[in-house]
Amino acid sequence: MELLVASAIGILTAGGIYLMLRLRTFPVILGISLLTYAVNVFLFASGRLSIGGPPILRDGVDFYADPLPQALVLTAIVISFGMTAVVVMIALGAYLGADDDRVDDPVDASAGDAT
Amino acid sequence: MSLFLIVALPFFGALLPGLMNSAGRQACAGLTFTVSLAAFIGLLTNLPAVLAGELVTARVDWIPSLGLNFTLMLDGLGFFFALLILGIGLLIIAYARSYLSRDDNMGEFFTYLLLFQGAMVGIVLSDNILLLLVFWELTSLSSFLLIGYWKHLPEGRQGARMALTVTGMGGLSMIGGMLILGQIAGSYDLSVILQNRDLIQADPLYLPALLLILLGCFTKSAQFPFHFWLPHAMAAPTPVSAYLHSATMVKAGIFLMARMWPVLSGTPEWFVIVTTAGLITMVIGAVIALFKHDLKALLAFSTVSHLGLITMLLGTGTAFGAMAAMFHILNHATFKAALFMSAGIVDHEAHTRDIRRLGGLRHLMPITFVIATVAALSMAGIPFLNGFLSKEMMLEEATHTVLFGSHWLVPALATFGSLFSAAYCFRLIGHTFLGPVRDDYPTKPHDPGAGMWFPPAILVVLVVLIGVAPFLAEPFVKLVTASVLGEAAEVPKAYFKIWHGLVPALFMSVAAVVGGLLLIAVFKPALRLWDAAPRPEAKTIFEALIAAVVALAERLIHGLHNGAFSRYGAIMAATVIGAGYYAWATGTVGAPTREMQDMTPMAVAGWLMLAAATLGMVFLHRNRLMSLILIGIAGLMVSVGFVFFSAPDLAMTQITVEVVTIILLLLALNFLPNRTPVESTVMRRTRDAAIALAGGLAAMGMAWHFLMRDAVTGPISQFHLANSYKGGGGTNVVNVILVDFRGFDTYGEIIVLGIAALLIYALTETLLSGPVRARLLNRKPDQPRAGDMHPTMMVVLTRVIMPVVLMVGFYIFLRGHNEPGGGFIAGLVVSIAVVMQYMASGFSWASARLRYPYHGVIGAGVLIAGLTGIGSWFVAKPFLTSDFTYVRIPPFQEFELATAALFDLGVFLAVVGAVMLSLESFSRLARRAHVKDPEHPMDIDPSRDETQAAAVKEGV
Known part of the structure; x- marks a missing residue:
């Protein structure tokens, strides 16, 4: 099971990085979202994996998953929504303003290798 | 007065002149003077204790874990420097009042001056070297403001930048040196460090620490090869030059060398580096000063030269050398401040400082002439003036100093330097004040009002007083020397007197003065020789260096x-x-401890x-x-x-x-x-x-690595599991962590979320009020639109489902403390319910039924959460301490009431507001001009009459 989670984190990270390096805003945003998943799962997994032990206290039960990473990731998920929304808004504003959704600065991009 | 107050007064006082600017120049200057005077008197109240040999201290722990404490200490050395800083500061303030013109912003000037004064007093009173570093950097910053005070002059800006670059760089290396020193001694308190001489000098890191600290001192005190910034800082108004370069800024490096003298001096490294640097600086400064035509530039290089002299004396590492250094600091401060102020008077009255255009001022400005001449003669080392005494002591010390195995090197160079020193003093007097009256001054000069000549006159009285009756200064200088030496050496027995007999120093002195007079006699040919000789221009080198560094940084940054x-x-x-x-490659990896x-x-x-x-x-x-x-x-x-992995709360949050x-x-x-x-x-x-x-x-x-291994130390969540019910009153530990254990984090997060939503709203507003609006309105959709924008089935369904979803949200909210759920999830669920109305029935229809603006909802959420937290103050608990109780209202079962639920309500509202504000902003962009907003929630509605329906249909 650990292998599945670790490889899922790896796949999400790889996909996220690849999309983040694309040249248009939309795939970059999706790439960041994938990276967010990867980071959230990674943080969550730092409490180690437990099956069938949600951290809801019950009489006579003393096997619980680590609640702290869960609490931290919960707020991270909500914040990541806010962040995504702001980034999307900025991308949209840039596109509507310039009729262009490239992420690279067009003037400098011609000098570099970014085209 | 408490030491804290002495340091704090200038800083707090610095606020006033800036604010009082409109109250007039007199009020600004008067206020600044009063603040300084209060600090000065406060300092004097500590005089009896200092004279009695006590160590006055004041201490507040600041960051004890870093060894950074607000510790102040006043001993003889600190008192001496604080006296110079505040005493000369008072004279400078009085002088500046008359010097600055109506166009200068006086409030700004005095604010900078007080900031600088506070930082300087902070340096000399600090007992903690980290605190000292903070003040040290503050002097660099505030002197930058002072030097660049005349922002309209390019020289002022360049000079300020150069001073900041050089002294700031020195400050950085000083931080490194001080940290090493603190590590060796095991404490950052000066009083502890000063008692660990043997430990520090035996440490292998002694040399790096010494080099770094000396780099800081040398840059600040303008020692060769860092002397070049000081003359360029002369672009500042003269009161600033007089203050920074006689008594304060440049003396900070000297002060630190004196302060660290007991632990750092006495080693061959110290002796060679400090003595050599001082000697070179002294000679070079004196030679260049002679050939400068700008009065202030001449004085600037003479300051460089005298700082070199003091540095050399400290470098010898003998008690007599330290005493001579302290005495010369006092003397130099008095005559140099007076000379700078006199130069300022000449500039102010004649509108030029160029010696070649002056001469004969003796007849036009008799008062200034007397002041400047007495001070300059003292600097030249003429008997019955204080400069003579300390220069004699310097020459005496030089005859005993053996550098690089040579007995004559130091005495010869010291005499050579003194010769040039005497020569430039004579030139200053002769070419500015003596000679015939000219008729081509830019303005015909005359003596200024008492406001300008009185401050330097006070200093000149001191110059003569100490010069005639040196025994008056002797006990004080010896007291200061005692605190410099600490336990490292005994204060020398030597008496301060004018006549020591026919000692070598006297002959050297006579040779210097006579040589100086001869040099002045042949000044014209000497100047031609000097002008013909090639010499490096420090400013060009510095600028080339800076340009190279900038180019390198640009290449690096633009590459990345x-x-x-x-x-x-x-x-x-x-x-x-x-x-x-x-x-990963350099760390160690343990064996797996968990089963897959x-x-x-x-x-x-x-x-x-x-x-x-x-x-x-x-x-x-x-x-x-x-x-x-x-x-x-x-x-x-x-x-x-x-x-699957036991995180129901996360799953619910993620999916919503x-x-x-x-x-x-x-x-x-x-x-x-x-x-x-x-x-x-x-x-x-x-x-x-x-x-x-x-x-x-x-x-x-x-x-994979950490999933297969247990954590090195047990997770802290055991505490949360154990205390969730007992202390937080809830069985859903995740929720209790969010609203109770780490409620402060959550509070911060809802604020961030709210800010993000407001940002989106603001961006939308900007877009809709700019040129983008027209483009949006005329946009042609790139996809075919659905014929039925608001399908009846969806409208009916969302309408029916709305109360159900709200009920679910309410339920999730209430159970949150004990079962999966809570404010975050409930907020998201309710948002989805509202969004569905927008989607199904249209923007206008939904907006029309909106009773509270979403901004308000966010604000209410944050406010409720915050007030809940503040509520715990009323029962004398820390912010956000939660409390709970169980109540029973028949016929319901017993249930729990917790303040955490109120906090969760705040979270809920903030989430609803933030999500809705973001989505609503986006959908506002979608409204177009050529498609009229449907006024009805459903495009087809049997209840509407036939004609109306037909009209709507035609419209679409």
Whole structure:
């Protein structure tokens, strides 16, 4: 099971990085979202994996998953929504303003290798 | 007066002149004078204790864990320097009042001056070297403001920048040196460090620490080869020059060398470095000063020369040398401040400082002439003036100093330097004040008002007094010397007197004065020789150096960061991976301590879906709608994973956030192109794929690594599990952590969320009020629109489902403390219910039924959460302490009431407000001009009469 989670984190990270390096805003945003998943799962997994032990206290039960990473990731998920929304808004504003959704600065991009 | 108050007074006082600017120049100057005077008197109240040999201290622990404490100490040395800083400061303030013209912003000037004064007093009173560093940097910054005070002069700006660069660089190296010193001594308190001479000098890190600290001192005190900034700082108004370069700024480096004298001096390294640097500076400064035509430049180089003299005396490492250094600091401060002020008077009255255009001023400005002449003669080393006494002591010390195995090197160079020193003093007097009266001054000069000549006159009285009756200064200088020496050496027995007999120093002195007079006699040919000789221009070298550094930095930065996001994104990813690999390769890896859990077919199925969705996104990302569907699958699988691994709260949050995120992205996609064109080369894609694969492998490796091992120390969540019910009154530990244990974090997060939503709102407003609005209004949709914008079935369904969803949200909210749920999730669920109304019935219809603006909802949420936290203050508990009780209202069962629920309500409202404000902003962009907003929620409504329906249909 650990292998599945670790490889899922790896796949999400790889996909996220690849999309983040694309040249248009939309795939970059999706790439960041994938990276967010990867980071959230990674943080969550730092409490180690437990099956069938949600951290809801019950009489006579003393096997619980680590609640702290869960609490931290919960707020991270909500914040990541806010962040995504702001980034999307900025991308949209840039596109509507310039009729262009490239992420690279067009003037400098011609000098570099970014085209 | 408490030492804290003495240091704090100038800083707090600094606020006043700036604020009082409109009250007039007199009020500004008077206020500044009063503040300084209060600090000065406060200092004097400590005089009896200092004279009695006591150590006055004041201490407040600031960051004890870092060894950084606000510790102040006043001993003889600190008192001496504080006296100079505040005493001469008072004279400077009085002088500046008359000196500054009506065009100068006086409040600004005095604010900077007081800031600088406070920082200087802070340096000399600090007992903690970290605190000392803070004040040290403050002097660099405030002197930058003072030197560049005349912002309209390019020389002023350049000089200020150069001073800041040089002294700031020295300050950086000083930080390094001080940290090493503190590490060796095991404490950052000066009083402790000063008692560990043997420990520090035996340490292998002594030399690096010494070099770094000396670099700081030398840059600040303008020692060769860092002397060049000081003359350029002369572009400042003269009161600033007089203050910074006689008594304060440049003496800070000297002060620190004196302060550290007991622990750092006495070693061969100290002796060679400090003595040599001092000697070179003294000679070079004196020689250059002679050939400067600008009065202030002459004085600036003479200051450099005298600082070199003092440095050399401290470098000898003998008690007599230290005493001579202290005495000369006192004497130099008095005559040099007086000379600077006199130069300022000449400049102010004659409108030039060029010696070649002056002469004969003796007849026009008799008072200034007397003041400047007495001070200059003292500097030249003429008997019955104080400069003579300390110069004699310096020459005496020089005859005993053996440098590089040579007995004559130091005495010869010291005499040579004194000769030039005498010569430039004579030139200052002769070429400015003596000679015939000219008729080509820019303005015909005359003596200024008493406001300008009285301050230097006081100093000149001191010059004569000490010169005639040196025994008056002797006890004080010896007291200061005693605190410099500490326990390292005894104060020398030598008496301060004018006549010591026919000692070598006297002959050297006579030789210097006579030689100086001869040199002045042949000044014209000497000047021609000097002008013909090639010599490096420090400013050009400095500017070339700075330009080279800037060019290097630009090349480096532009190489990394050329405006292409994809480029520096790749660089950043590769760097992080590389750094991680380095840590991995150099660290140690323990054996796995956990068993791998068995895979279930269901988990494998979920993994497959996640992997397929992610890969699909990578390969199909050019079809944007498709990639949006695929990321939905990935998000769903992540939520399922959370359920599977015992995190129901996370799963609920993830899935609801997923819904609103997808809606948001769909709204955005409505405006953006639907396809991403192929732009990058195959090479480029291969490179990105390689980085992505490396990153993925690294993340996987790291996760795999820690999943197979237990944490090195037990997780702190045992505490949360144990106290969740007892202390927080809830069985859902995750929720209790959110609203109770780490409520402060949550409070911060809802504020961030609210700010993000407001930002989106603001951006939308900007877009809609700019040129984009017209484009939006005339936009032609790139996809065919659905004929039925508001399908009846959907309208009816969402309408019916609304109360149900609200009820579910309410339920989730209430159970949150004990079962999966809570404010975050309830907020998201309710948001989805409202969004559905927008989608089904249209923007106008939904907005018309909106009773509270979303900004208000966010604000109410944050306010409720904050007030709940503040509430605990009323029962004398820390912010956000929660309390709970159980109540029973028949006929219901017993249930719990917790303040945490109130906090959770705040969270709920903030989330609803933030999500709705973001989505609403996006949908406002979608309204177009040529499509009239439907006024009815349903396009087809049997209850409306036939004609109306027909009219609407035609309209669409």
